[in-house]
Amino acid sequence: GAGVSQSPRYKVAKRGQDVALRCDPISGHVSLFWYQQALGQGPEFLTYFQNEAQLDKSGLPSDRFFAERPEGSVSTLKIQRTQQEDSAVYLCASSLARVPSNQPQHFGDGTRLSIL
Amino acid sequence: GQQVMQIPQYQHVQEGEDFTTYCNSSTTLSNIQWYKQRPGGHPVFLIQLVKSGEVKKQKRLTFQFGEAKKNSSLHITATQTTDVGTYFCAGPLGSARQLTFGSGTQLTVLP
Numbered sequence: 001g002a003g004v005s006q007s008p009r010y011k012v013a014k015r016g017q018d019v020a021l022r023c024d025p026i027s028g029h030v031s032l033f034w035y036q037q038a039l040g041q042g043p044e045f046l047t048y049f050q051n052e053a054q055l056d057k058s059g060l061p062s063d064r065f066f067a068e069r070p071e072g073s074v075s076t077l078k079i080q081r082t083q084q085e086d087s088a089v090y091l092c093a094s095s096l097a098r099v100p101s102n103q104p105q106h107f108g109d110g111t112r113l114s115i116l
Numbered sequence: 117g118q119q120v121m122q123i124p125q126y127q128h129v130q131e132g133e134d135f136t137t138y139c140n141s142s143t144t145l146s147n148i149q150w151y152k153q154r155p156g157g158h159p160v161f162l163i164q165l166v167k168s169g170e171v172k173k174q175k176r177l178t179f180q181f182g183e184a185k186k187n188s189s190l191h192i193t194a195t196q197t198t199d200v201g202t203y204f205c206a207g208p209l210g211s212a213r214q215l216t217f218g219s220g221t222q223l224t225v226l227p
Contacts, residue, residue, distance in 0.1 A: 033214055042122075042204050042217030043159065056213060091158060101208035102147045104161040105215065 002026075004108035006092050012114045013082050021077045021111045023092030031100035034067055034077050035091040037110070043091050049075060050098060082115045089113070122205055122218030130226050135192040137221035139205035146208060148181055148188045149215065154201040162190075162203075195225045 005024040013019050025032050031050055035043035036059075045059040051072035060067070064082075069075040079086055089110040097103035121140045129135050139148065147166045151159035163172055165181035165188060172179045178191045188205055202222045206215040 031213070035217075040219075040222075042206070042220050045214040045216070048214050059214075093159075099213065101213050101215065102164070102166070104149065104164065105159075106161070107158040109158050 004092055004094050004106050006090075006108035006111050008111055009109060010112050010114075012116065014116050015082060015084060017082055018078065018080045019082055019113065021079075021090050021113070023075045023077070023094075023108060025073065025075070025092070025094030026096075026106055027073075029094035029096050029106070030072075030098050031095040031103075032069060032075050033093045033095075033100075033105065034075070035093065036061075037089045037091055039088075046077070046090075048100075079113075082113075084115045087113055087115045120205060120207060120209070120216045120218040122221055124221055125219065126222050126224070128224045128226060129195050131197060132194050135195050135199070135223055137190050137203050137205075137223075139188045139190075139218050141186045141207055141209070143209055144185045146185075148185075148205055148207045150179060150188075150190055151204045151206060151217075152201050153204065153220070157201075159204060192223075195223070197225050197227055199223060200225050 007022045034046040037043045047067045048056040049069040064080045066078045091110045093105040093107045095103050095105050149164045150162040153159045169183045170181040176193045180189045202220040204220045206217040209216045
């Protein structure tokens with residue numbers, strides 16, 4: 001596709017349920033990031049993939065959060081046993097570069113997650 | 117810890133007035149990027165600055181990177197209602213591959 005695609009756009013779940021958020025990056029983009037954005041704040045880094053390899057997961061807030069990118073393209077962020085503090089917008093971004101820190105990142109529209 | 121700070125958090129201006137947002141890093145950055153996020157939208161890349169003291173212009177927007185590569189600014193001349201949104205600076209701290217974003221400046225332009 002022309003841009004980064006995320007689904008669903010909105011997700012409402014009850015506390016304790018598991019959720020899965022999908023990201024389809026721009027075709028050919030090597031680097032993929034997941035960010036969490038709270039209301040009124042900047043995106044905060046969760047995890048980074050280079051192709052299928054998860055090179056950095058230091059931003060994942062707990063072991064309830066898990067991300068994968070098995071074929072080096074589509075990625076899924078899974079949150080188990082959701083808590084109210086997990087409510088946020090989850091943004092996916094991709095970059096063409098293998099060293100993405102000095103290249104623009106292209107963001108998807110995000111998934112707005114609300115935990116009741 | 118290492119962080120990227122931005123001020124002001126909010127700015128309301130009358131259409132036609134100028135606007136500036138400032139970004140400061142606790143450490144030297146290899147580059148700094150600016151993004152704009154419209155209400156309800158996602159961050160969109162505006163520009164990247166790499167060199168010490170670099171100045172870049174995009175129409176009414178002027179971006180500067182400080183001499184010490186620890187601070188940056190975005191200046192908008194004669195704001196328009198289309199400039200409404202939140203402006204974020206972001207840079208890689210240390211050897212990180214990911215960007216650390218500032219908390220953003222939310223710009224409101226009153227017609």
